[in-house]
Amino acid sequence: MNPSPLPGPPDPADRPARLTVGVVGAGRVGSALAAALRQAGHRPVAASGVSDASVRRAAALLPGVPLVTPAEVLARADLVLLTVPDDALPGLVEGLADTGAIRPGQLLVHTSGRYGTAVLEPALRAGALPLALHPVMTFTGTSVDVQRLAGCSFGITAPQELRLAAEALVIEMGGDPEWIAEEARPLYHAALALGANHLVTLVAQSMELLRTAGVEAPDRMLGPLLGAALDNALRSGDGALTGPVARGDAGTVAAHVSELRKRAPQTVAGYLAMARTTADRALAHGLLKPELAEDLLGVLAEGDLR
Structure with a gap:
């Protein structure tokens, strides 16, 4: 007699859905989070989005989920993801509250890094349960985003009585909850933008300069x-600083500035600003000798005057 086959992993479709999920703003973030919640056993039921990209994204990540108005999303869902640009969030929340679209007991979740739950105050007055869940990840708008949520940190802010609920939702999506106080949200978000967004700018500029220098595959070189x-910086912080600025090689830095001014003048201001910041940090941490710092800072000051 053949042995019975071992049971496979449970199919999320076979699990009882605990919450109906709606998305207001079917952008890259909202579609990915709703898809992750679906994998956890929740049931996306409605989304709003007007651009062609939103329609395509919802079709790919949330198949079968209808696109409706924001008010209709709230009417259908127990948990609503407000995934709109930061500047649009306050007006959206006020509008939904003023029109009576928000139901008492409804979980209202925004994903803005900038805001905590104070921006949801109009919804709170309407009886909603406010959560701020910000995934610390860059999104592509494809299915790879759902996979990247595994181990991704989420900056969470919520009323104390909802903290466990916020953490549970993040864990269900595969993320790692990190508590951020309401008053610390702007600083928290500035730190992430400084690290991630500016990194993209620096890398893109570096690749452009390498192409100008004749390098055929700058991505492979970099x-x-x-x-x-990056690995050294995450492990050692300022102790990982290397290069001509940290060494105090004023002549090399002067040559860099001169060449950039001739070949790529649009990069000079950024180079000088980052070099000055690097010099300050290297000096403060004892990596840059004070006697070398004077000449170096002189070169950087001279670069500003040209």
Whole structure:
């Protein structure tokens, strides 16, 4: 007699759905989070989005979920993701509250890094349960985003009585909840923008300069270097600083500024600002000798005057 086959992993479709989920703003973030909640056993039932990209994204990540108005999303869902740009969030919340679209007991979740739950105050007055869940991840608008949520940190802010609920939702999506106080949200978000968004700018500029210098595959050249630099920085902080600025090689830095001014003048201001910041940090941490710092800072000051 053949042995019975071992049971496979449970199918999320076979699990009882605990919450109906709606998305107001079917952008990259909202679609990915709703898809992750679906994998956890919840049931996306409605989304709003007007752009062609939103329609395509919802079809790919949330198949079968109808696109309706924001008010209709709230009417259908127990948990509503407000995934709109930061500047649009306050007006959206006020509008939904003023029109009576918000139901008492409804979980209202925004994903803005900038805001905590104070921006949801109009919804709170209407009886909603406010949560701020910000995934610390860059999104592509494809299914890979759902996979990247595994181990992704989420900056969470919520009323104390909802803290466990906020953490549970993040864990269900595969994320790692990190508590951020309401008053610390702007600083928290500035730190992430400084690290991630500015990193993209720096890397893109570096690749452009390498192409100008004749390098055929700048991404392949930079990959190992930047990977090692990032790993060292995460492990050692300022102790990982290397290069001509940290060494106090004023002549090399002057040559850089001169060449950039001739070949890529749009990069000079950024180079000088980052070099000055690097010099300050290297000096403060004892990596840059004071006698070398004077000449270096002189070169940087002279670069500003040209």
